[in-house]
Amino acid sequence: xxxxxxxxxxxxxxxxxxxxxxxxxxxxxxxxxxxxxxxxxxxxxxxxxxxxxxxxxxxxxxxxxxxxxxxxxxxxxxxxxxxxxxxxxxxxxxxxxxxxxxxxxxxxxxxxxxxxxxxxxxxxxxxxxxxx
Ligand SMILES: [Zn+2]
Numbered sequence: 001x002x003x004x005x006x007x008x009x010x011x012x013x014x015x016x017x018x019x020x021x022x023x024x025x026x027x028x029x030x031x032x033x034x035x036x037x038x039x040x041x042x043x044x045x046x047x048x049x050x051x052x053x054x055x056x057x058x059x060x061x062x063x064x065x066x067x068x069x070x071x072x073x074x075x076x077x078x079x080x081x082x083x084x085x086x087x088x089x090x091x092x093x094x095x096x097x098x099x100x101x102x103x104x105x106x107x108x109x110x111x112x113x114x115x116x117x118x119x120x121x122x123x124x125x126x127x128x129x130x131x132x
Contacts, residue, residue: 003040006126007047013128014057023131026057030129035069036082038101039126060131069123071108075115082123085111 010031018026029048033039045062052058069082085108086094093107105116 003043004047004051006039007044007051010048010126010128011051011055011057014131015055017128017131018056021131024056026060026131028063028132029057029060030063030065030131032067032127032129033064034067034120034122034124034126036101036120036124037126038098057131065129067123070121071110071118072121073110073113073115074117074119076110076113078110078112079121080111082108082120085109 010029014026014029041064048062052060070079071082071085072079086097089097089107096103097107105118108118109116110118
């Protein structure tokens with residue numbers, strides 16, 4: 001259940017940010033979520049609401065902001081959109097990546113030079129963006 005660990009990290013970061021901003025009550029929490037994630041949003045929301053209980057974050061509204069996933073080729077420097085390439089794969093290949101994200105380097109290649117040596121430059125994972 002890594003949703004609980006993520007929720008815990010978001011709550012801790014939010015409390016720290018609230019402290020830095022001198023806030024005594026938080027009503028909205030803005031979270032950036034990468035297009036590429038294996039997060040169960042319902043489980044994540046539930047974990048958040050449980051962990052926020054009894055803190056100044058209690059009953060905050062959670063606003064998700066989805067970020068496009070982009071990759072950068074380490075060979076030629078070309079930047080390309082993950083979803084575009086992912087959508088071209090077969091159902092079996094998509095499933096492999098879903099279960100073992102590292103296999104992305106087997107199935108996806110740089111559209112410019114064909115290299116499998118690329119990294120995510122954005123759009124992966126989950127980050128606290130802001131609180132109000
Ligand atoms: Zn390339």
